[in-house]
Amino acid sequence: MSGFSRLLSICAALLVTWAALLSTSFTPTAHAQEQSDAGADSVVVIMTSGLEWTRFSAEGTPNLARLAADGTMANLVPLATRGGSCPVDSWLTISAGRQISSQSVALAATTDPIVPESGSEATVAHCPEPAAAADTRLRNWSVYQEAISNASTSATLGTLAGVLGESGVTTQAIGTGAGYVMVNSDGSVPDTYISAPSDDDALAALVSESATRSQLTVVDADKDTYSSDPVEQSLKSMTVPYVNAARIEAILEQLHSGTRVVVASLTTVGTSSAMQLAVVGDIGSDSNSSNSARPGISTGLAVSDSVRQEGVIQVPDLAPTLLSWLGVDPPATMQGSVLRSADVEGTGASVCEPNSVCFTERLTSLADQAEHSGHMRALRGQFFQFMTWSSIGFFLISLVLLVQPVWLRLQSHLWLAKGWSWFGMTIASLPLTSLVVNMLRWWDTGSPRVALIGGAWLLAGGVAVIGLNIRRIHPAAPLVLISALTSTALIIDTATGSRFMADSPIGFNLLTAARFYGVGNEAYAVIGAGSLMALAFLGMWIRDHGGQTALKKYCAVAVVGILGLCVAAIDAMPSLGADFGGALSYLPALLVLIFLIAKVRISVPRLLGIGAVTVVGAAAIAVADWMRPAQARTHLGRFVQSIVDGDLWDVLIRKIETNLRLLVGSTHRWVVLAALLLLILALLQALRSVPAVDAAGAAIDKKWRPTWWNRVRMLVVGTWGWLGPRPGEPTAPLTQRMPALRAGLISVAVCMALAFLLNDSGIVLPGMAAILIVPLLVSLVLRDVVLRSDAENPAEADAN
Secondary structure, three states, rough: OOHHHHHHHHHHHHHHHHHHHHHHHHHOOOOOOOOOOOOOOOOEEEEEEEOHHHHHOHHHHHHHHHHHHHEEEEEEHHHHHOOOOOHHHHHHHHHHOOOOOOHHHHHOOOOOOOOOOOOOOOOOEEEEEOOOOOOOOOOOOHHHHHHHHHHHHOOOOOOOHHHHHHHHOOOEEOOHHHHHHHHOOOOOOOOOOEEEOOOOHHHHHHHHHHHHHHEEEEEEEEOOOOOOOOHHHHHHHHHHHHHHHHHHHHHHHHHHOEEEEEEEEEOOOOOOOOOOOEEEEOOOOOOOOOOOOOOOOOEEEEEEOOOOOOOOOOOEHHHHHHHHHOOOOOOOOOOOOEEEEEEEHHHHOOOOOOOOHHHHHHHHHHHHHHHHHHHHHHHHHHHHHHHHHHHHHHHHHHHOOOHHHHHHHHHHHHHHHHHHHHHHHHHHHHHHHHHOOOOOOHHOOOOOHHHHHHHHHHHHHHHHHHHHHHHHOOOOOHHHHHHHHHHHHHHHHHHHOOOEEOOOOOOOHHHHHHOOOOOOHHHHHHHHHHHHHHHHHHHHHHHHHHOOOOHHHHHHHHHHHHHHHHHHHHHHHHOOOOOOHHHHHHHHHHHHHHHHHHOOOOHHHHHHHHHHHHHHHHHHHHHHHHHHHHHHHHHHHHHHHHHOOOHHHHHHHHHHHHHHHHHHHOOHHHHHHHHHHHHHHHHHHOOOOOOOOOOOEEEEHHHHHHHHHHHHHHHHHHHHHHHOOOOOOOOHHHHHHHHHHHHHHHHHHHHHHHHHHHHHOOOOHHHHHHHHHHHHHHHHHHHHHHHHHHHHHHHHOOOO
């Protein structure tokens, strides 16, 4: 058997192991149906707006506090990702069982919409005044239908009402929002619809009477949220929460014992988005009671399988939860998951009161979580602006510093080169230190902005000091150490539930609802680039340490393959990283790295083979997931279902649009451009294996064609060619002394090129990889230049 065949056999075995490991995560989440069989005699859904745990007072709302203490509490993520959302969006999301789009419905329904300024931190949603009447069609129904069809061709408005009607569940809609939630598939408001009285006691009596004869009562308890005037809406944000809270108190006061209640503040009121209050509980029932007609609501913080963050739920979770309580199976088109208590062991095990420590701890936890998420939403963009523009400046100034006349002037001030290397290592360490700062409660300080941004830079500077010292051991030590530490920290956090990536700069913001768990695009770029670079040096060290033998080569391939597949599996598992798209770019790059370590020539047919194996393996796993029951599928199976439903083209179009938008609007495009200029013009000269200039610094090869290209090449070589090897130089070329560097850079380039093409965030991924790798590469080149100078001038070596 040839060496290449043996290598393919090893790679195939590793891929099979990886697929088997990945398939184990397809087991449905435990307790996902914990309360699905708990049929409810009467359920009341109270919808409102503007209620937040950070403003909550148990003394001001004793009935709500009692319900929350003996039930399940959570922060509810509003739909809008920028500014305040409109109630209509949330109502129709519950009706369809999946999110439509933030503010698109409300803005499209206005005759003269006022769109917030782009990039504004504080924006106002200008919502239309909704209206509903029994047995009449909602106005702008065609606009709403178009909005849901743009989200998914398989989703329809009126799904909730249709499923309940087919199951024979009796319902009652009270108030405008309830009419939208319970709207039929033809756009008509149900004949059971009743307008909500303005008097709180009258509304409470109406809801109480409905709860005695209807299995499901949906009530809009939001008294007055709508306004097209930003100033008026901002003023309302100060009074609406108290008005709505008093209205809810009146309703809860009159509900009979045993009624299951959901209180959900669906939208914010004011100029910025914030986590909202959500409570699920049974009126007057003891969760310990064995005489209860049905299992009680668990006391604790709520969680859902669609969010997987303790104490956080989203609006699409409400519809499947209601259906589950009413003994109805949620349809496959619904996006959310059934709510359950995070404290599974405490189900029916204890009673909590508003004056108990258990309630106080939960309340403090939710308020702290909301504050954390709100500050991260406001500061994440600023953090990236500081990091990206510092990187751009570093790359462009490095390009100038590496011009030979400029460097010659710096030779008498090598402390400047050390300082510049320190600055580069500081930038490269920011992804790691931002994760560390997120463990230190920066949002709970007097100045969250200074604590987050300043703290991350300060810690990064400390890591850079360590990097300057360890490069005395080996010039590439900072590159390997910082890359390995960053990728390892992120992978460990992913494997343990993404606790520290949640609401962190390098991770994701819960409030924007783009991702609730797993590995986001910025984190994946750092994980991919850092792990591949670290694995390249590890593999080459195993292969070449103590002499080369065939056994060591295959040992290096096995170690790199196993570790790399573990990284890919953690990143791709739906229960962990939930970033299967990342594996599509990581696996080919890992195979390329393995081929380079094994000294197998990479040809076009072999590259095509790598791509084919990756695609076939990914498709097989996705189809296997799709063949399971709809409620047990992960995002892989749902993606296959979208192809079956004919949504593939819409999905691709949305991803391409997002990619193009980021390509022209994100500062990462300038990061990538500056990094490419530095790499192509200067750093690749330092990585040459053959001399580009002679001993005098003149270009060796002057016969390139065409003429214009020859002139450009000669200009580049004449400016930065001195960084590469020269004839007769005692020091071997950098790539010969560090073959792992070449292998690592090639594999990272493959990974980021594929990530750019396959990912909807596009340019962000190579931008983040450049922020991690390129500053460390500059530091390595600067160190190498000094060492080569010392080798040529031993008498000056001690001074450096």
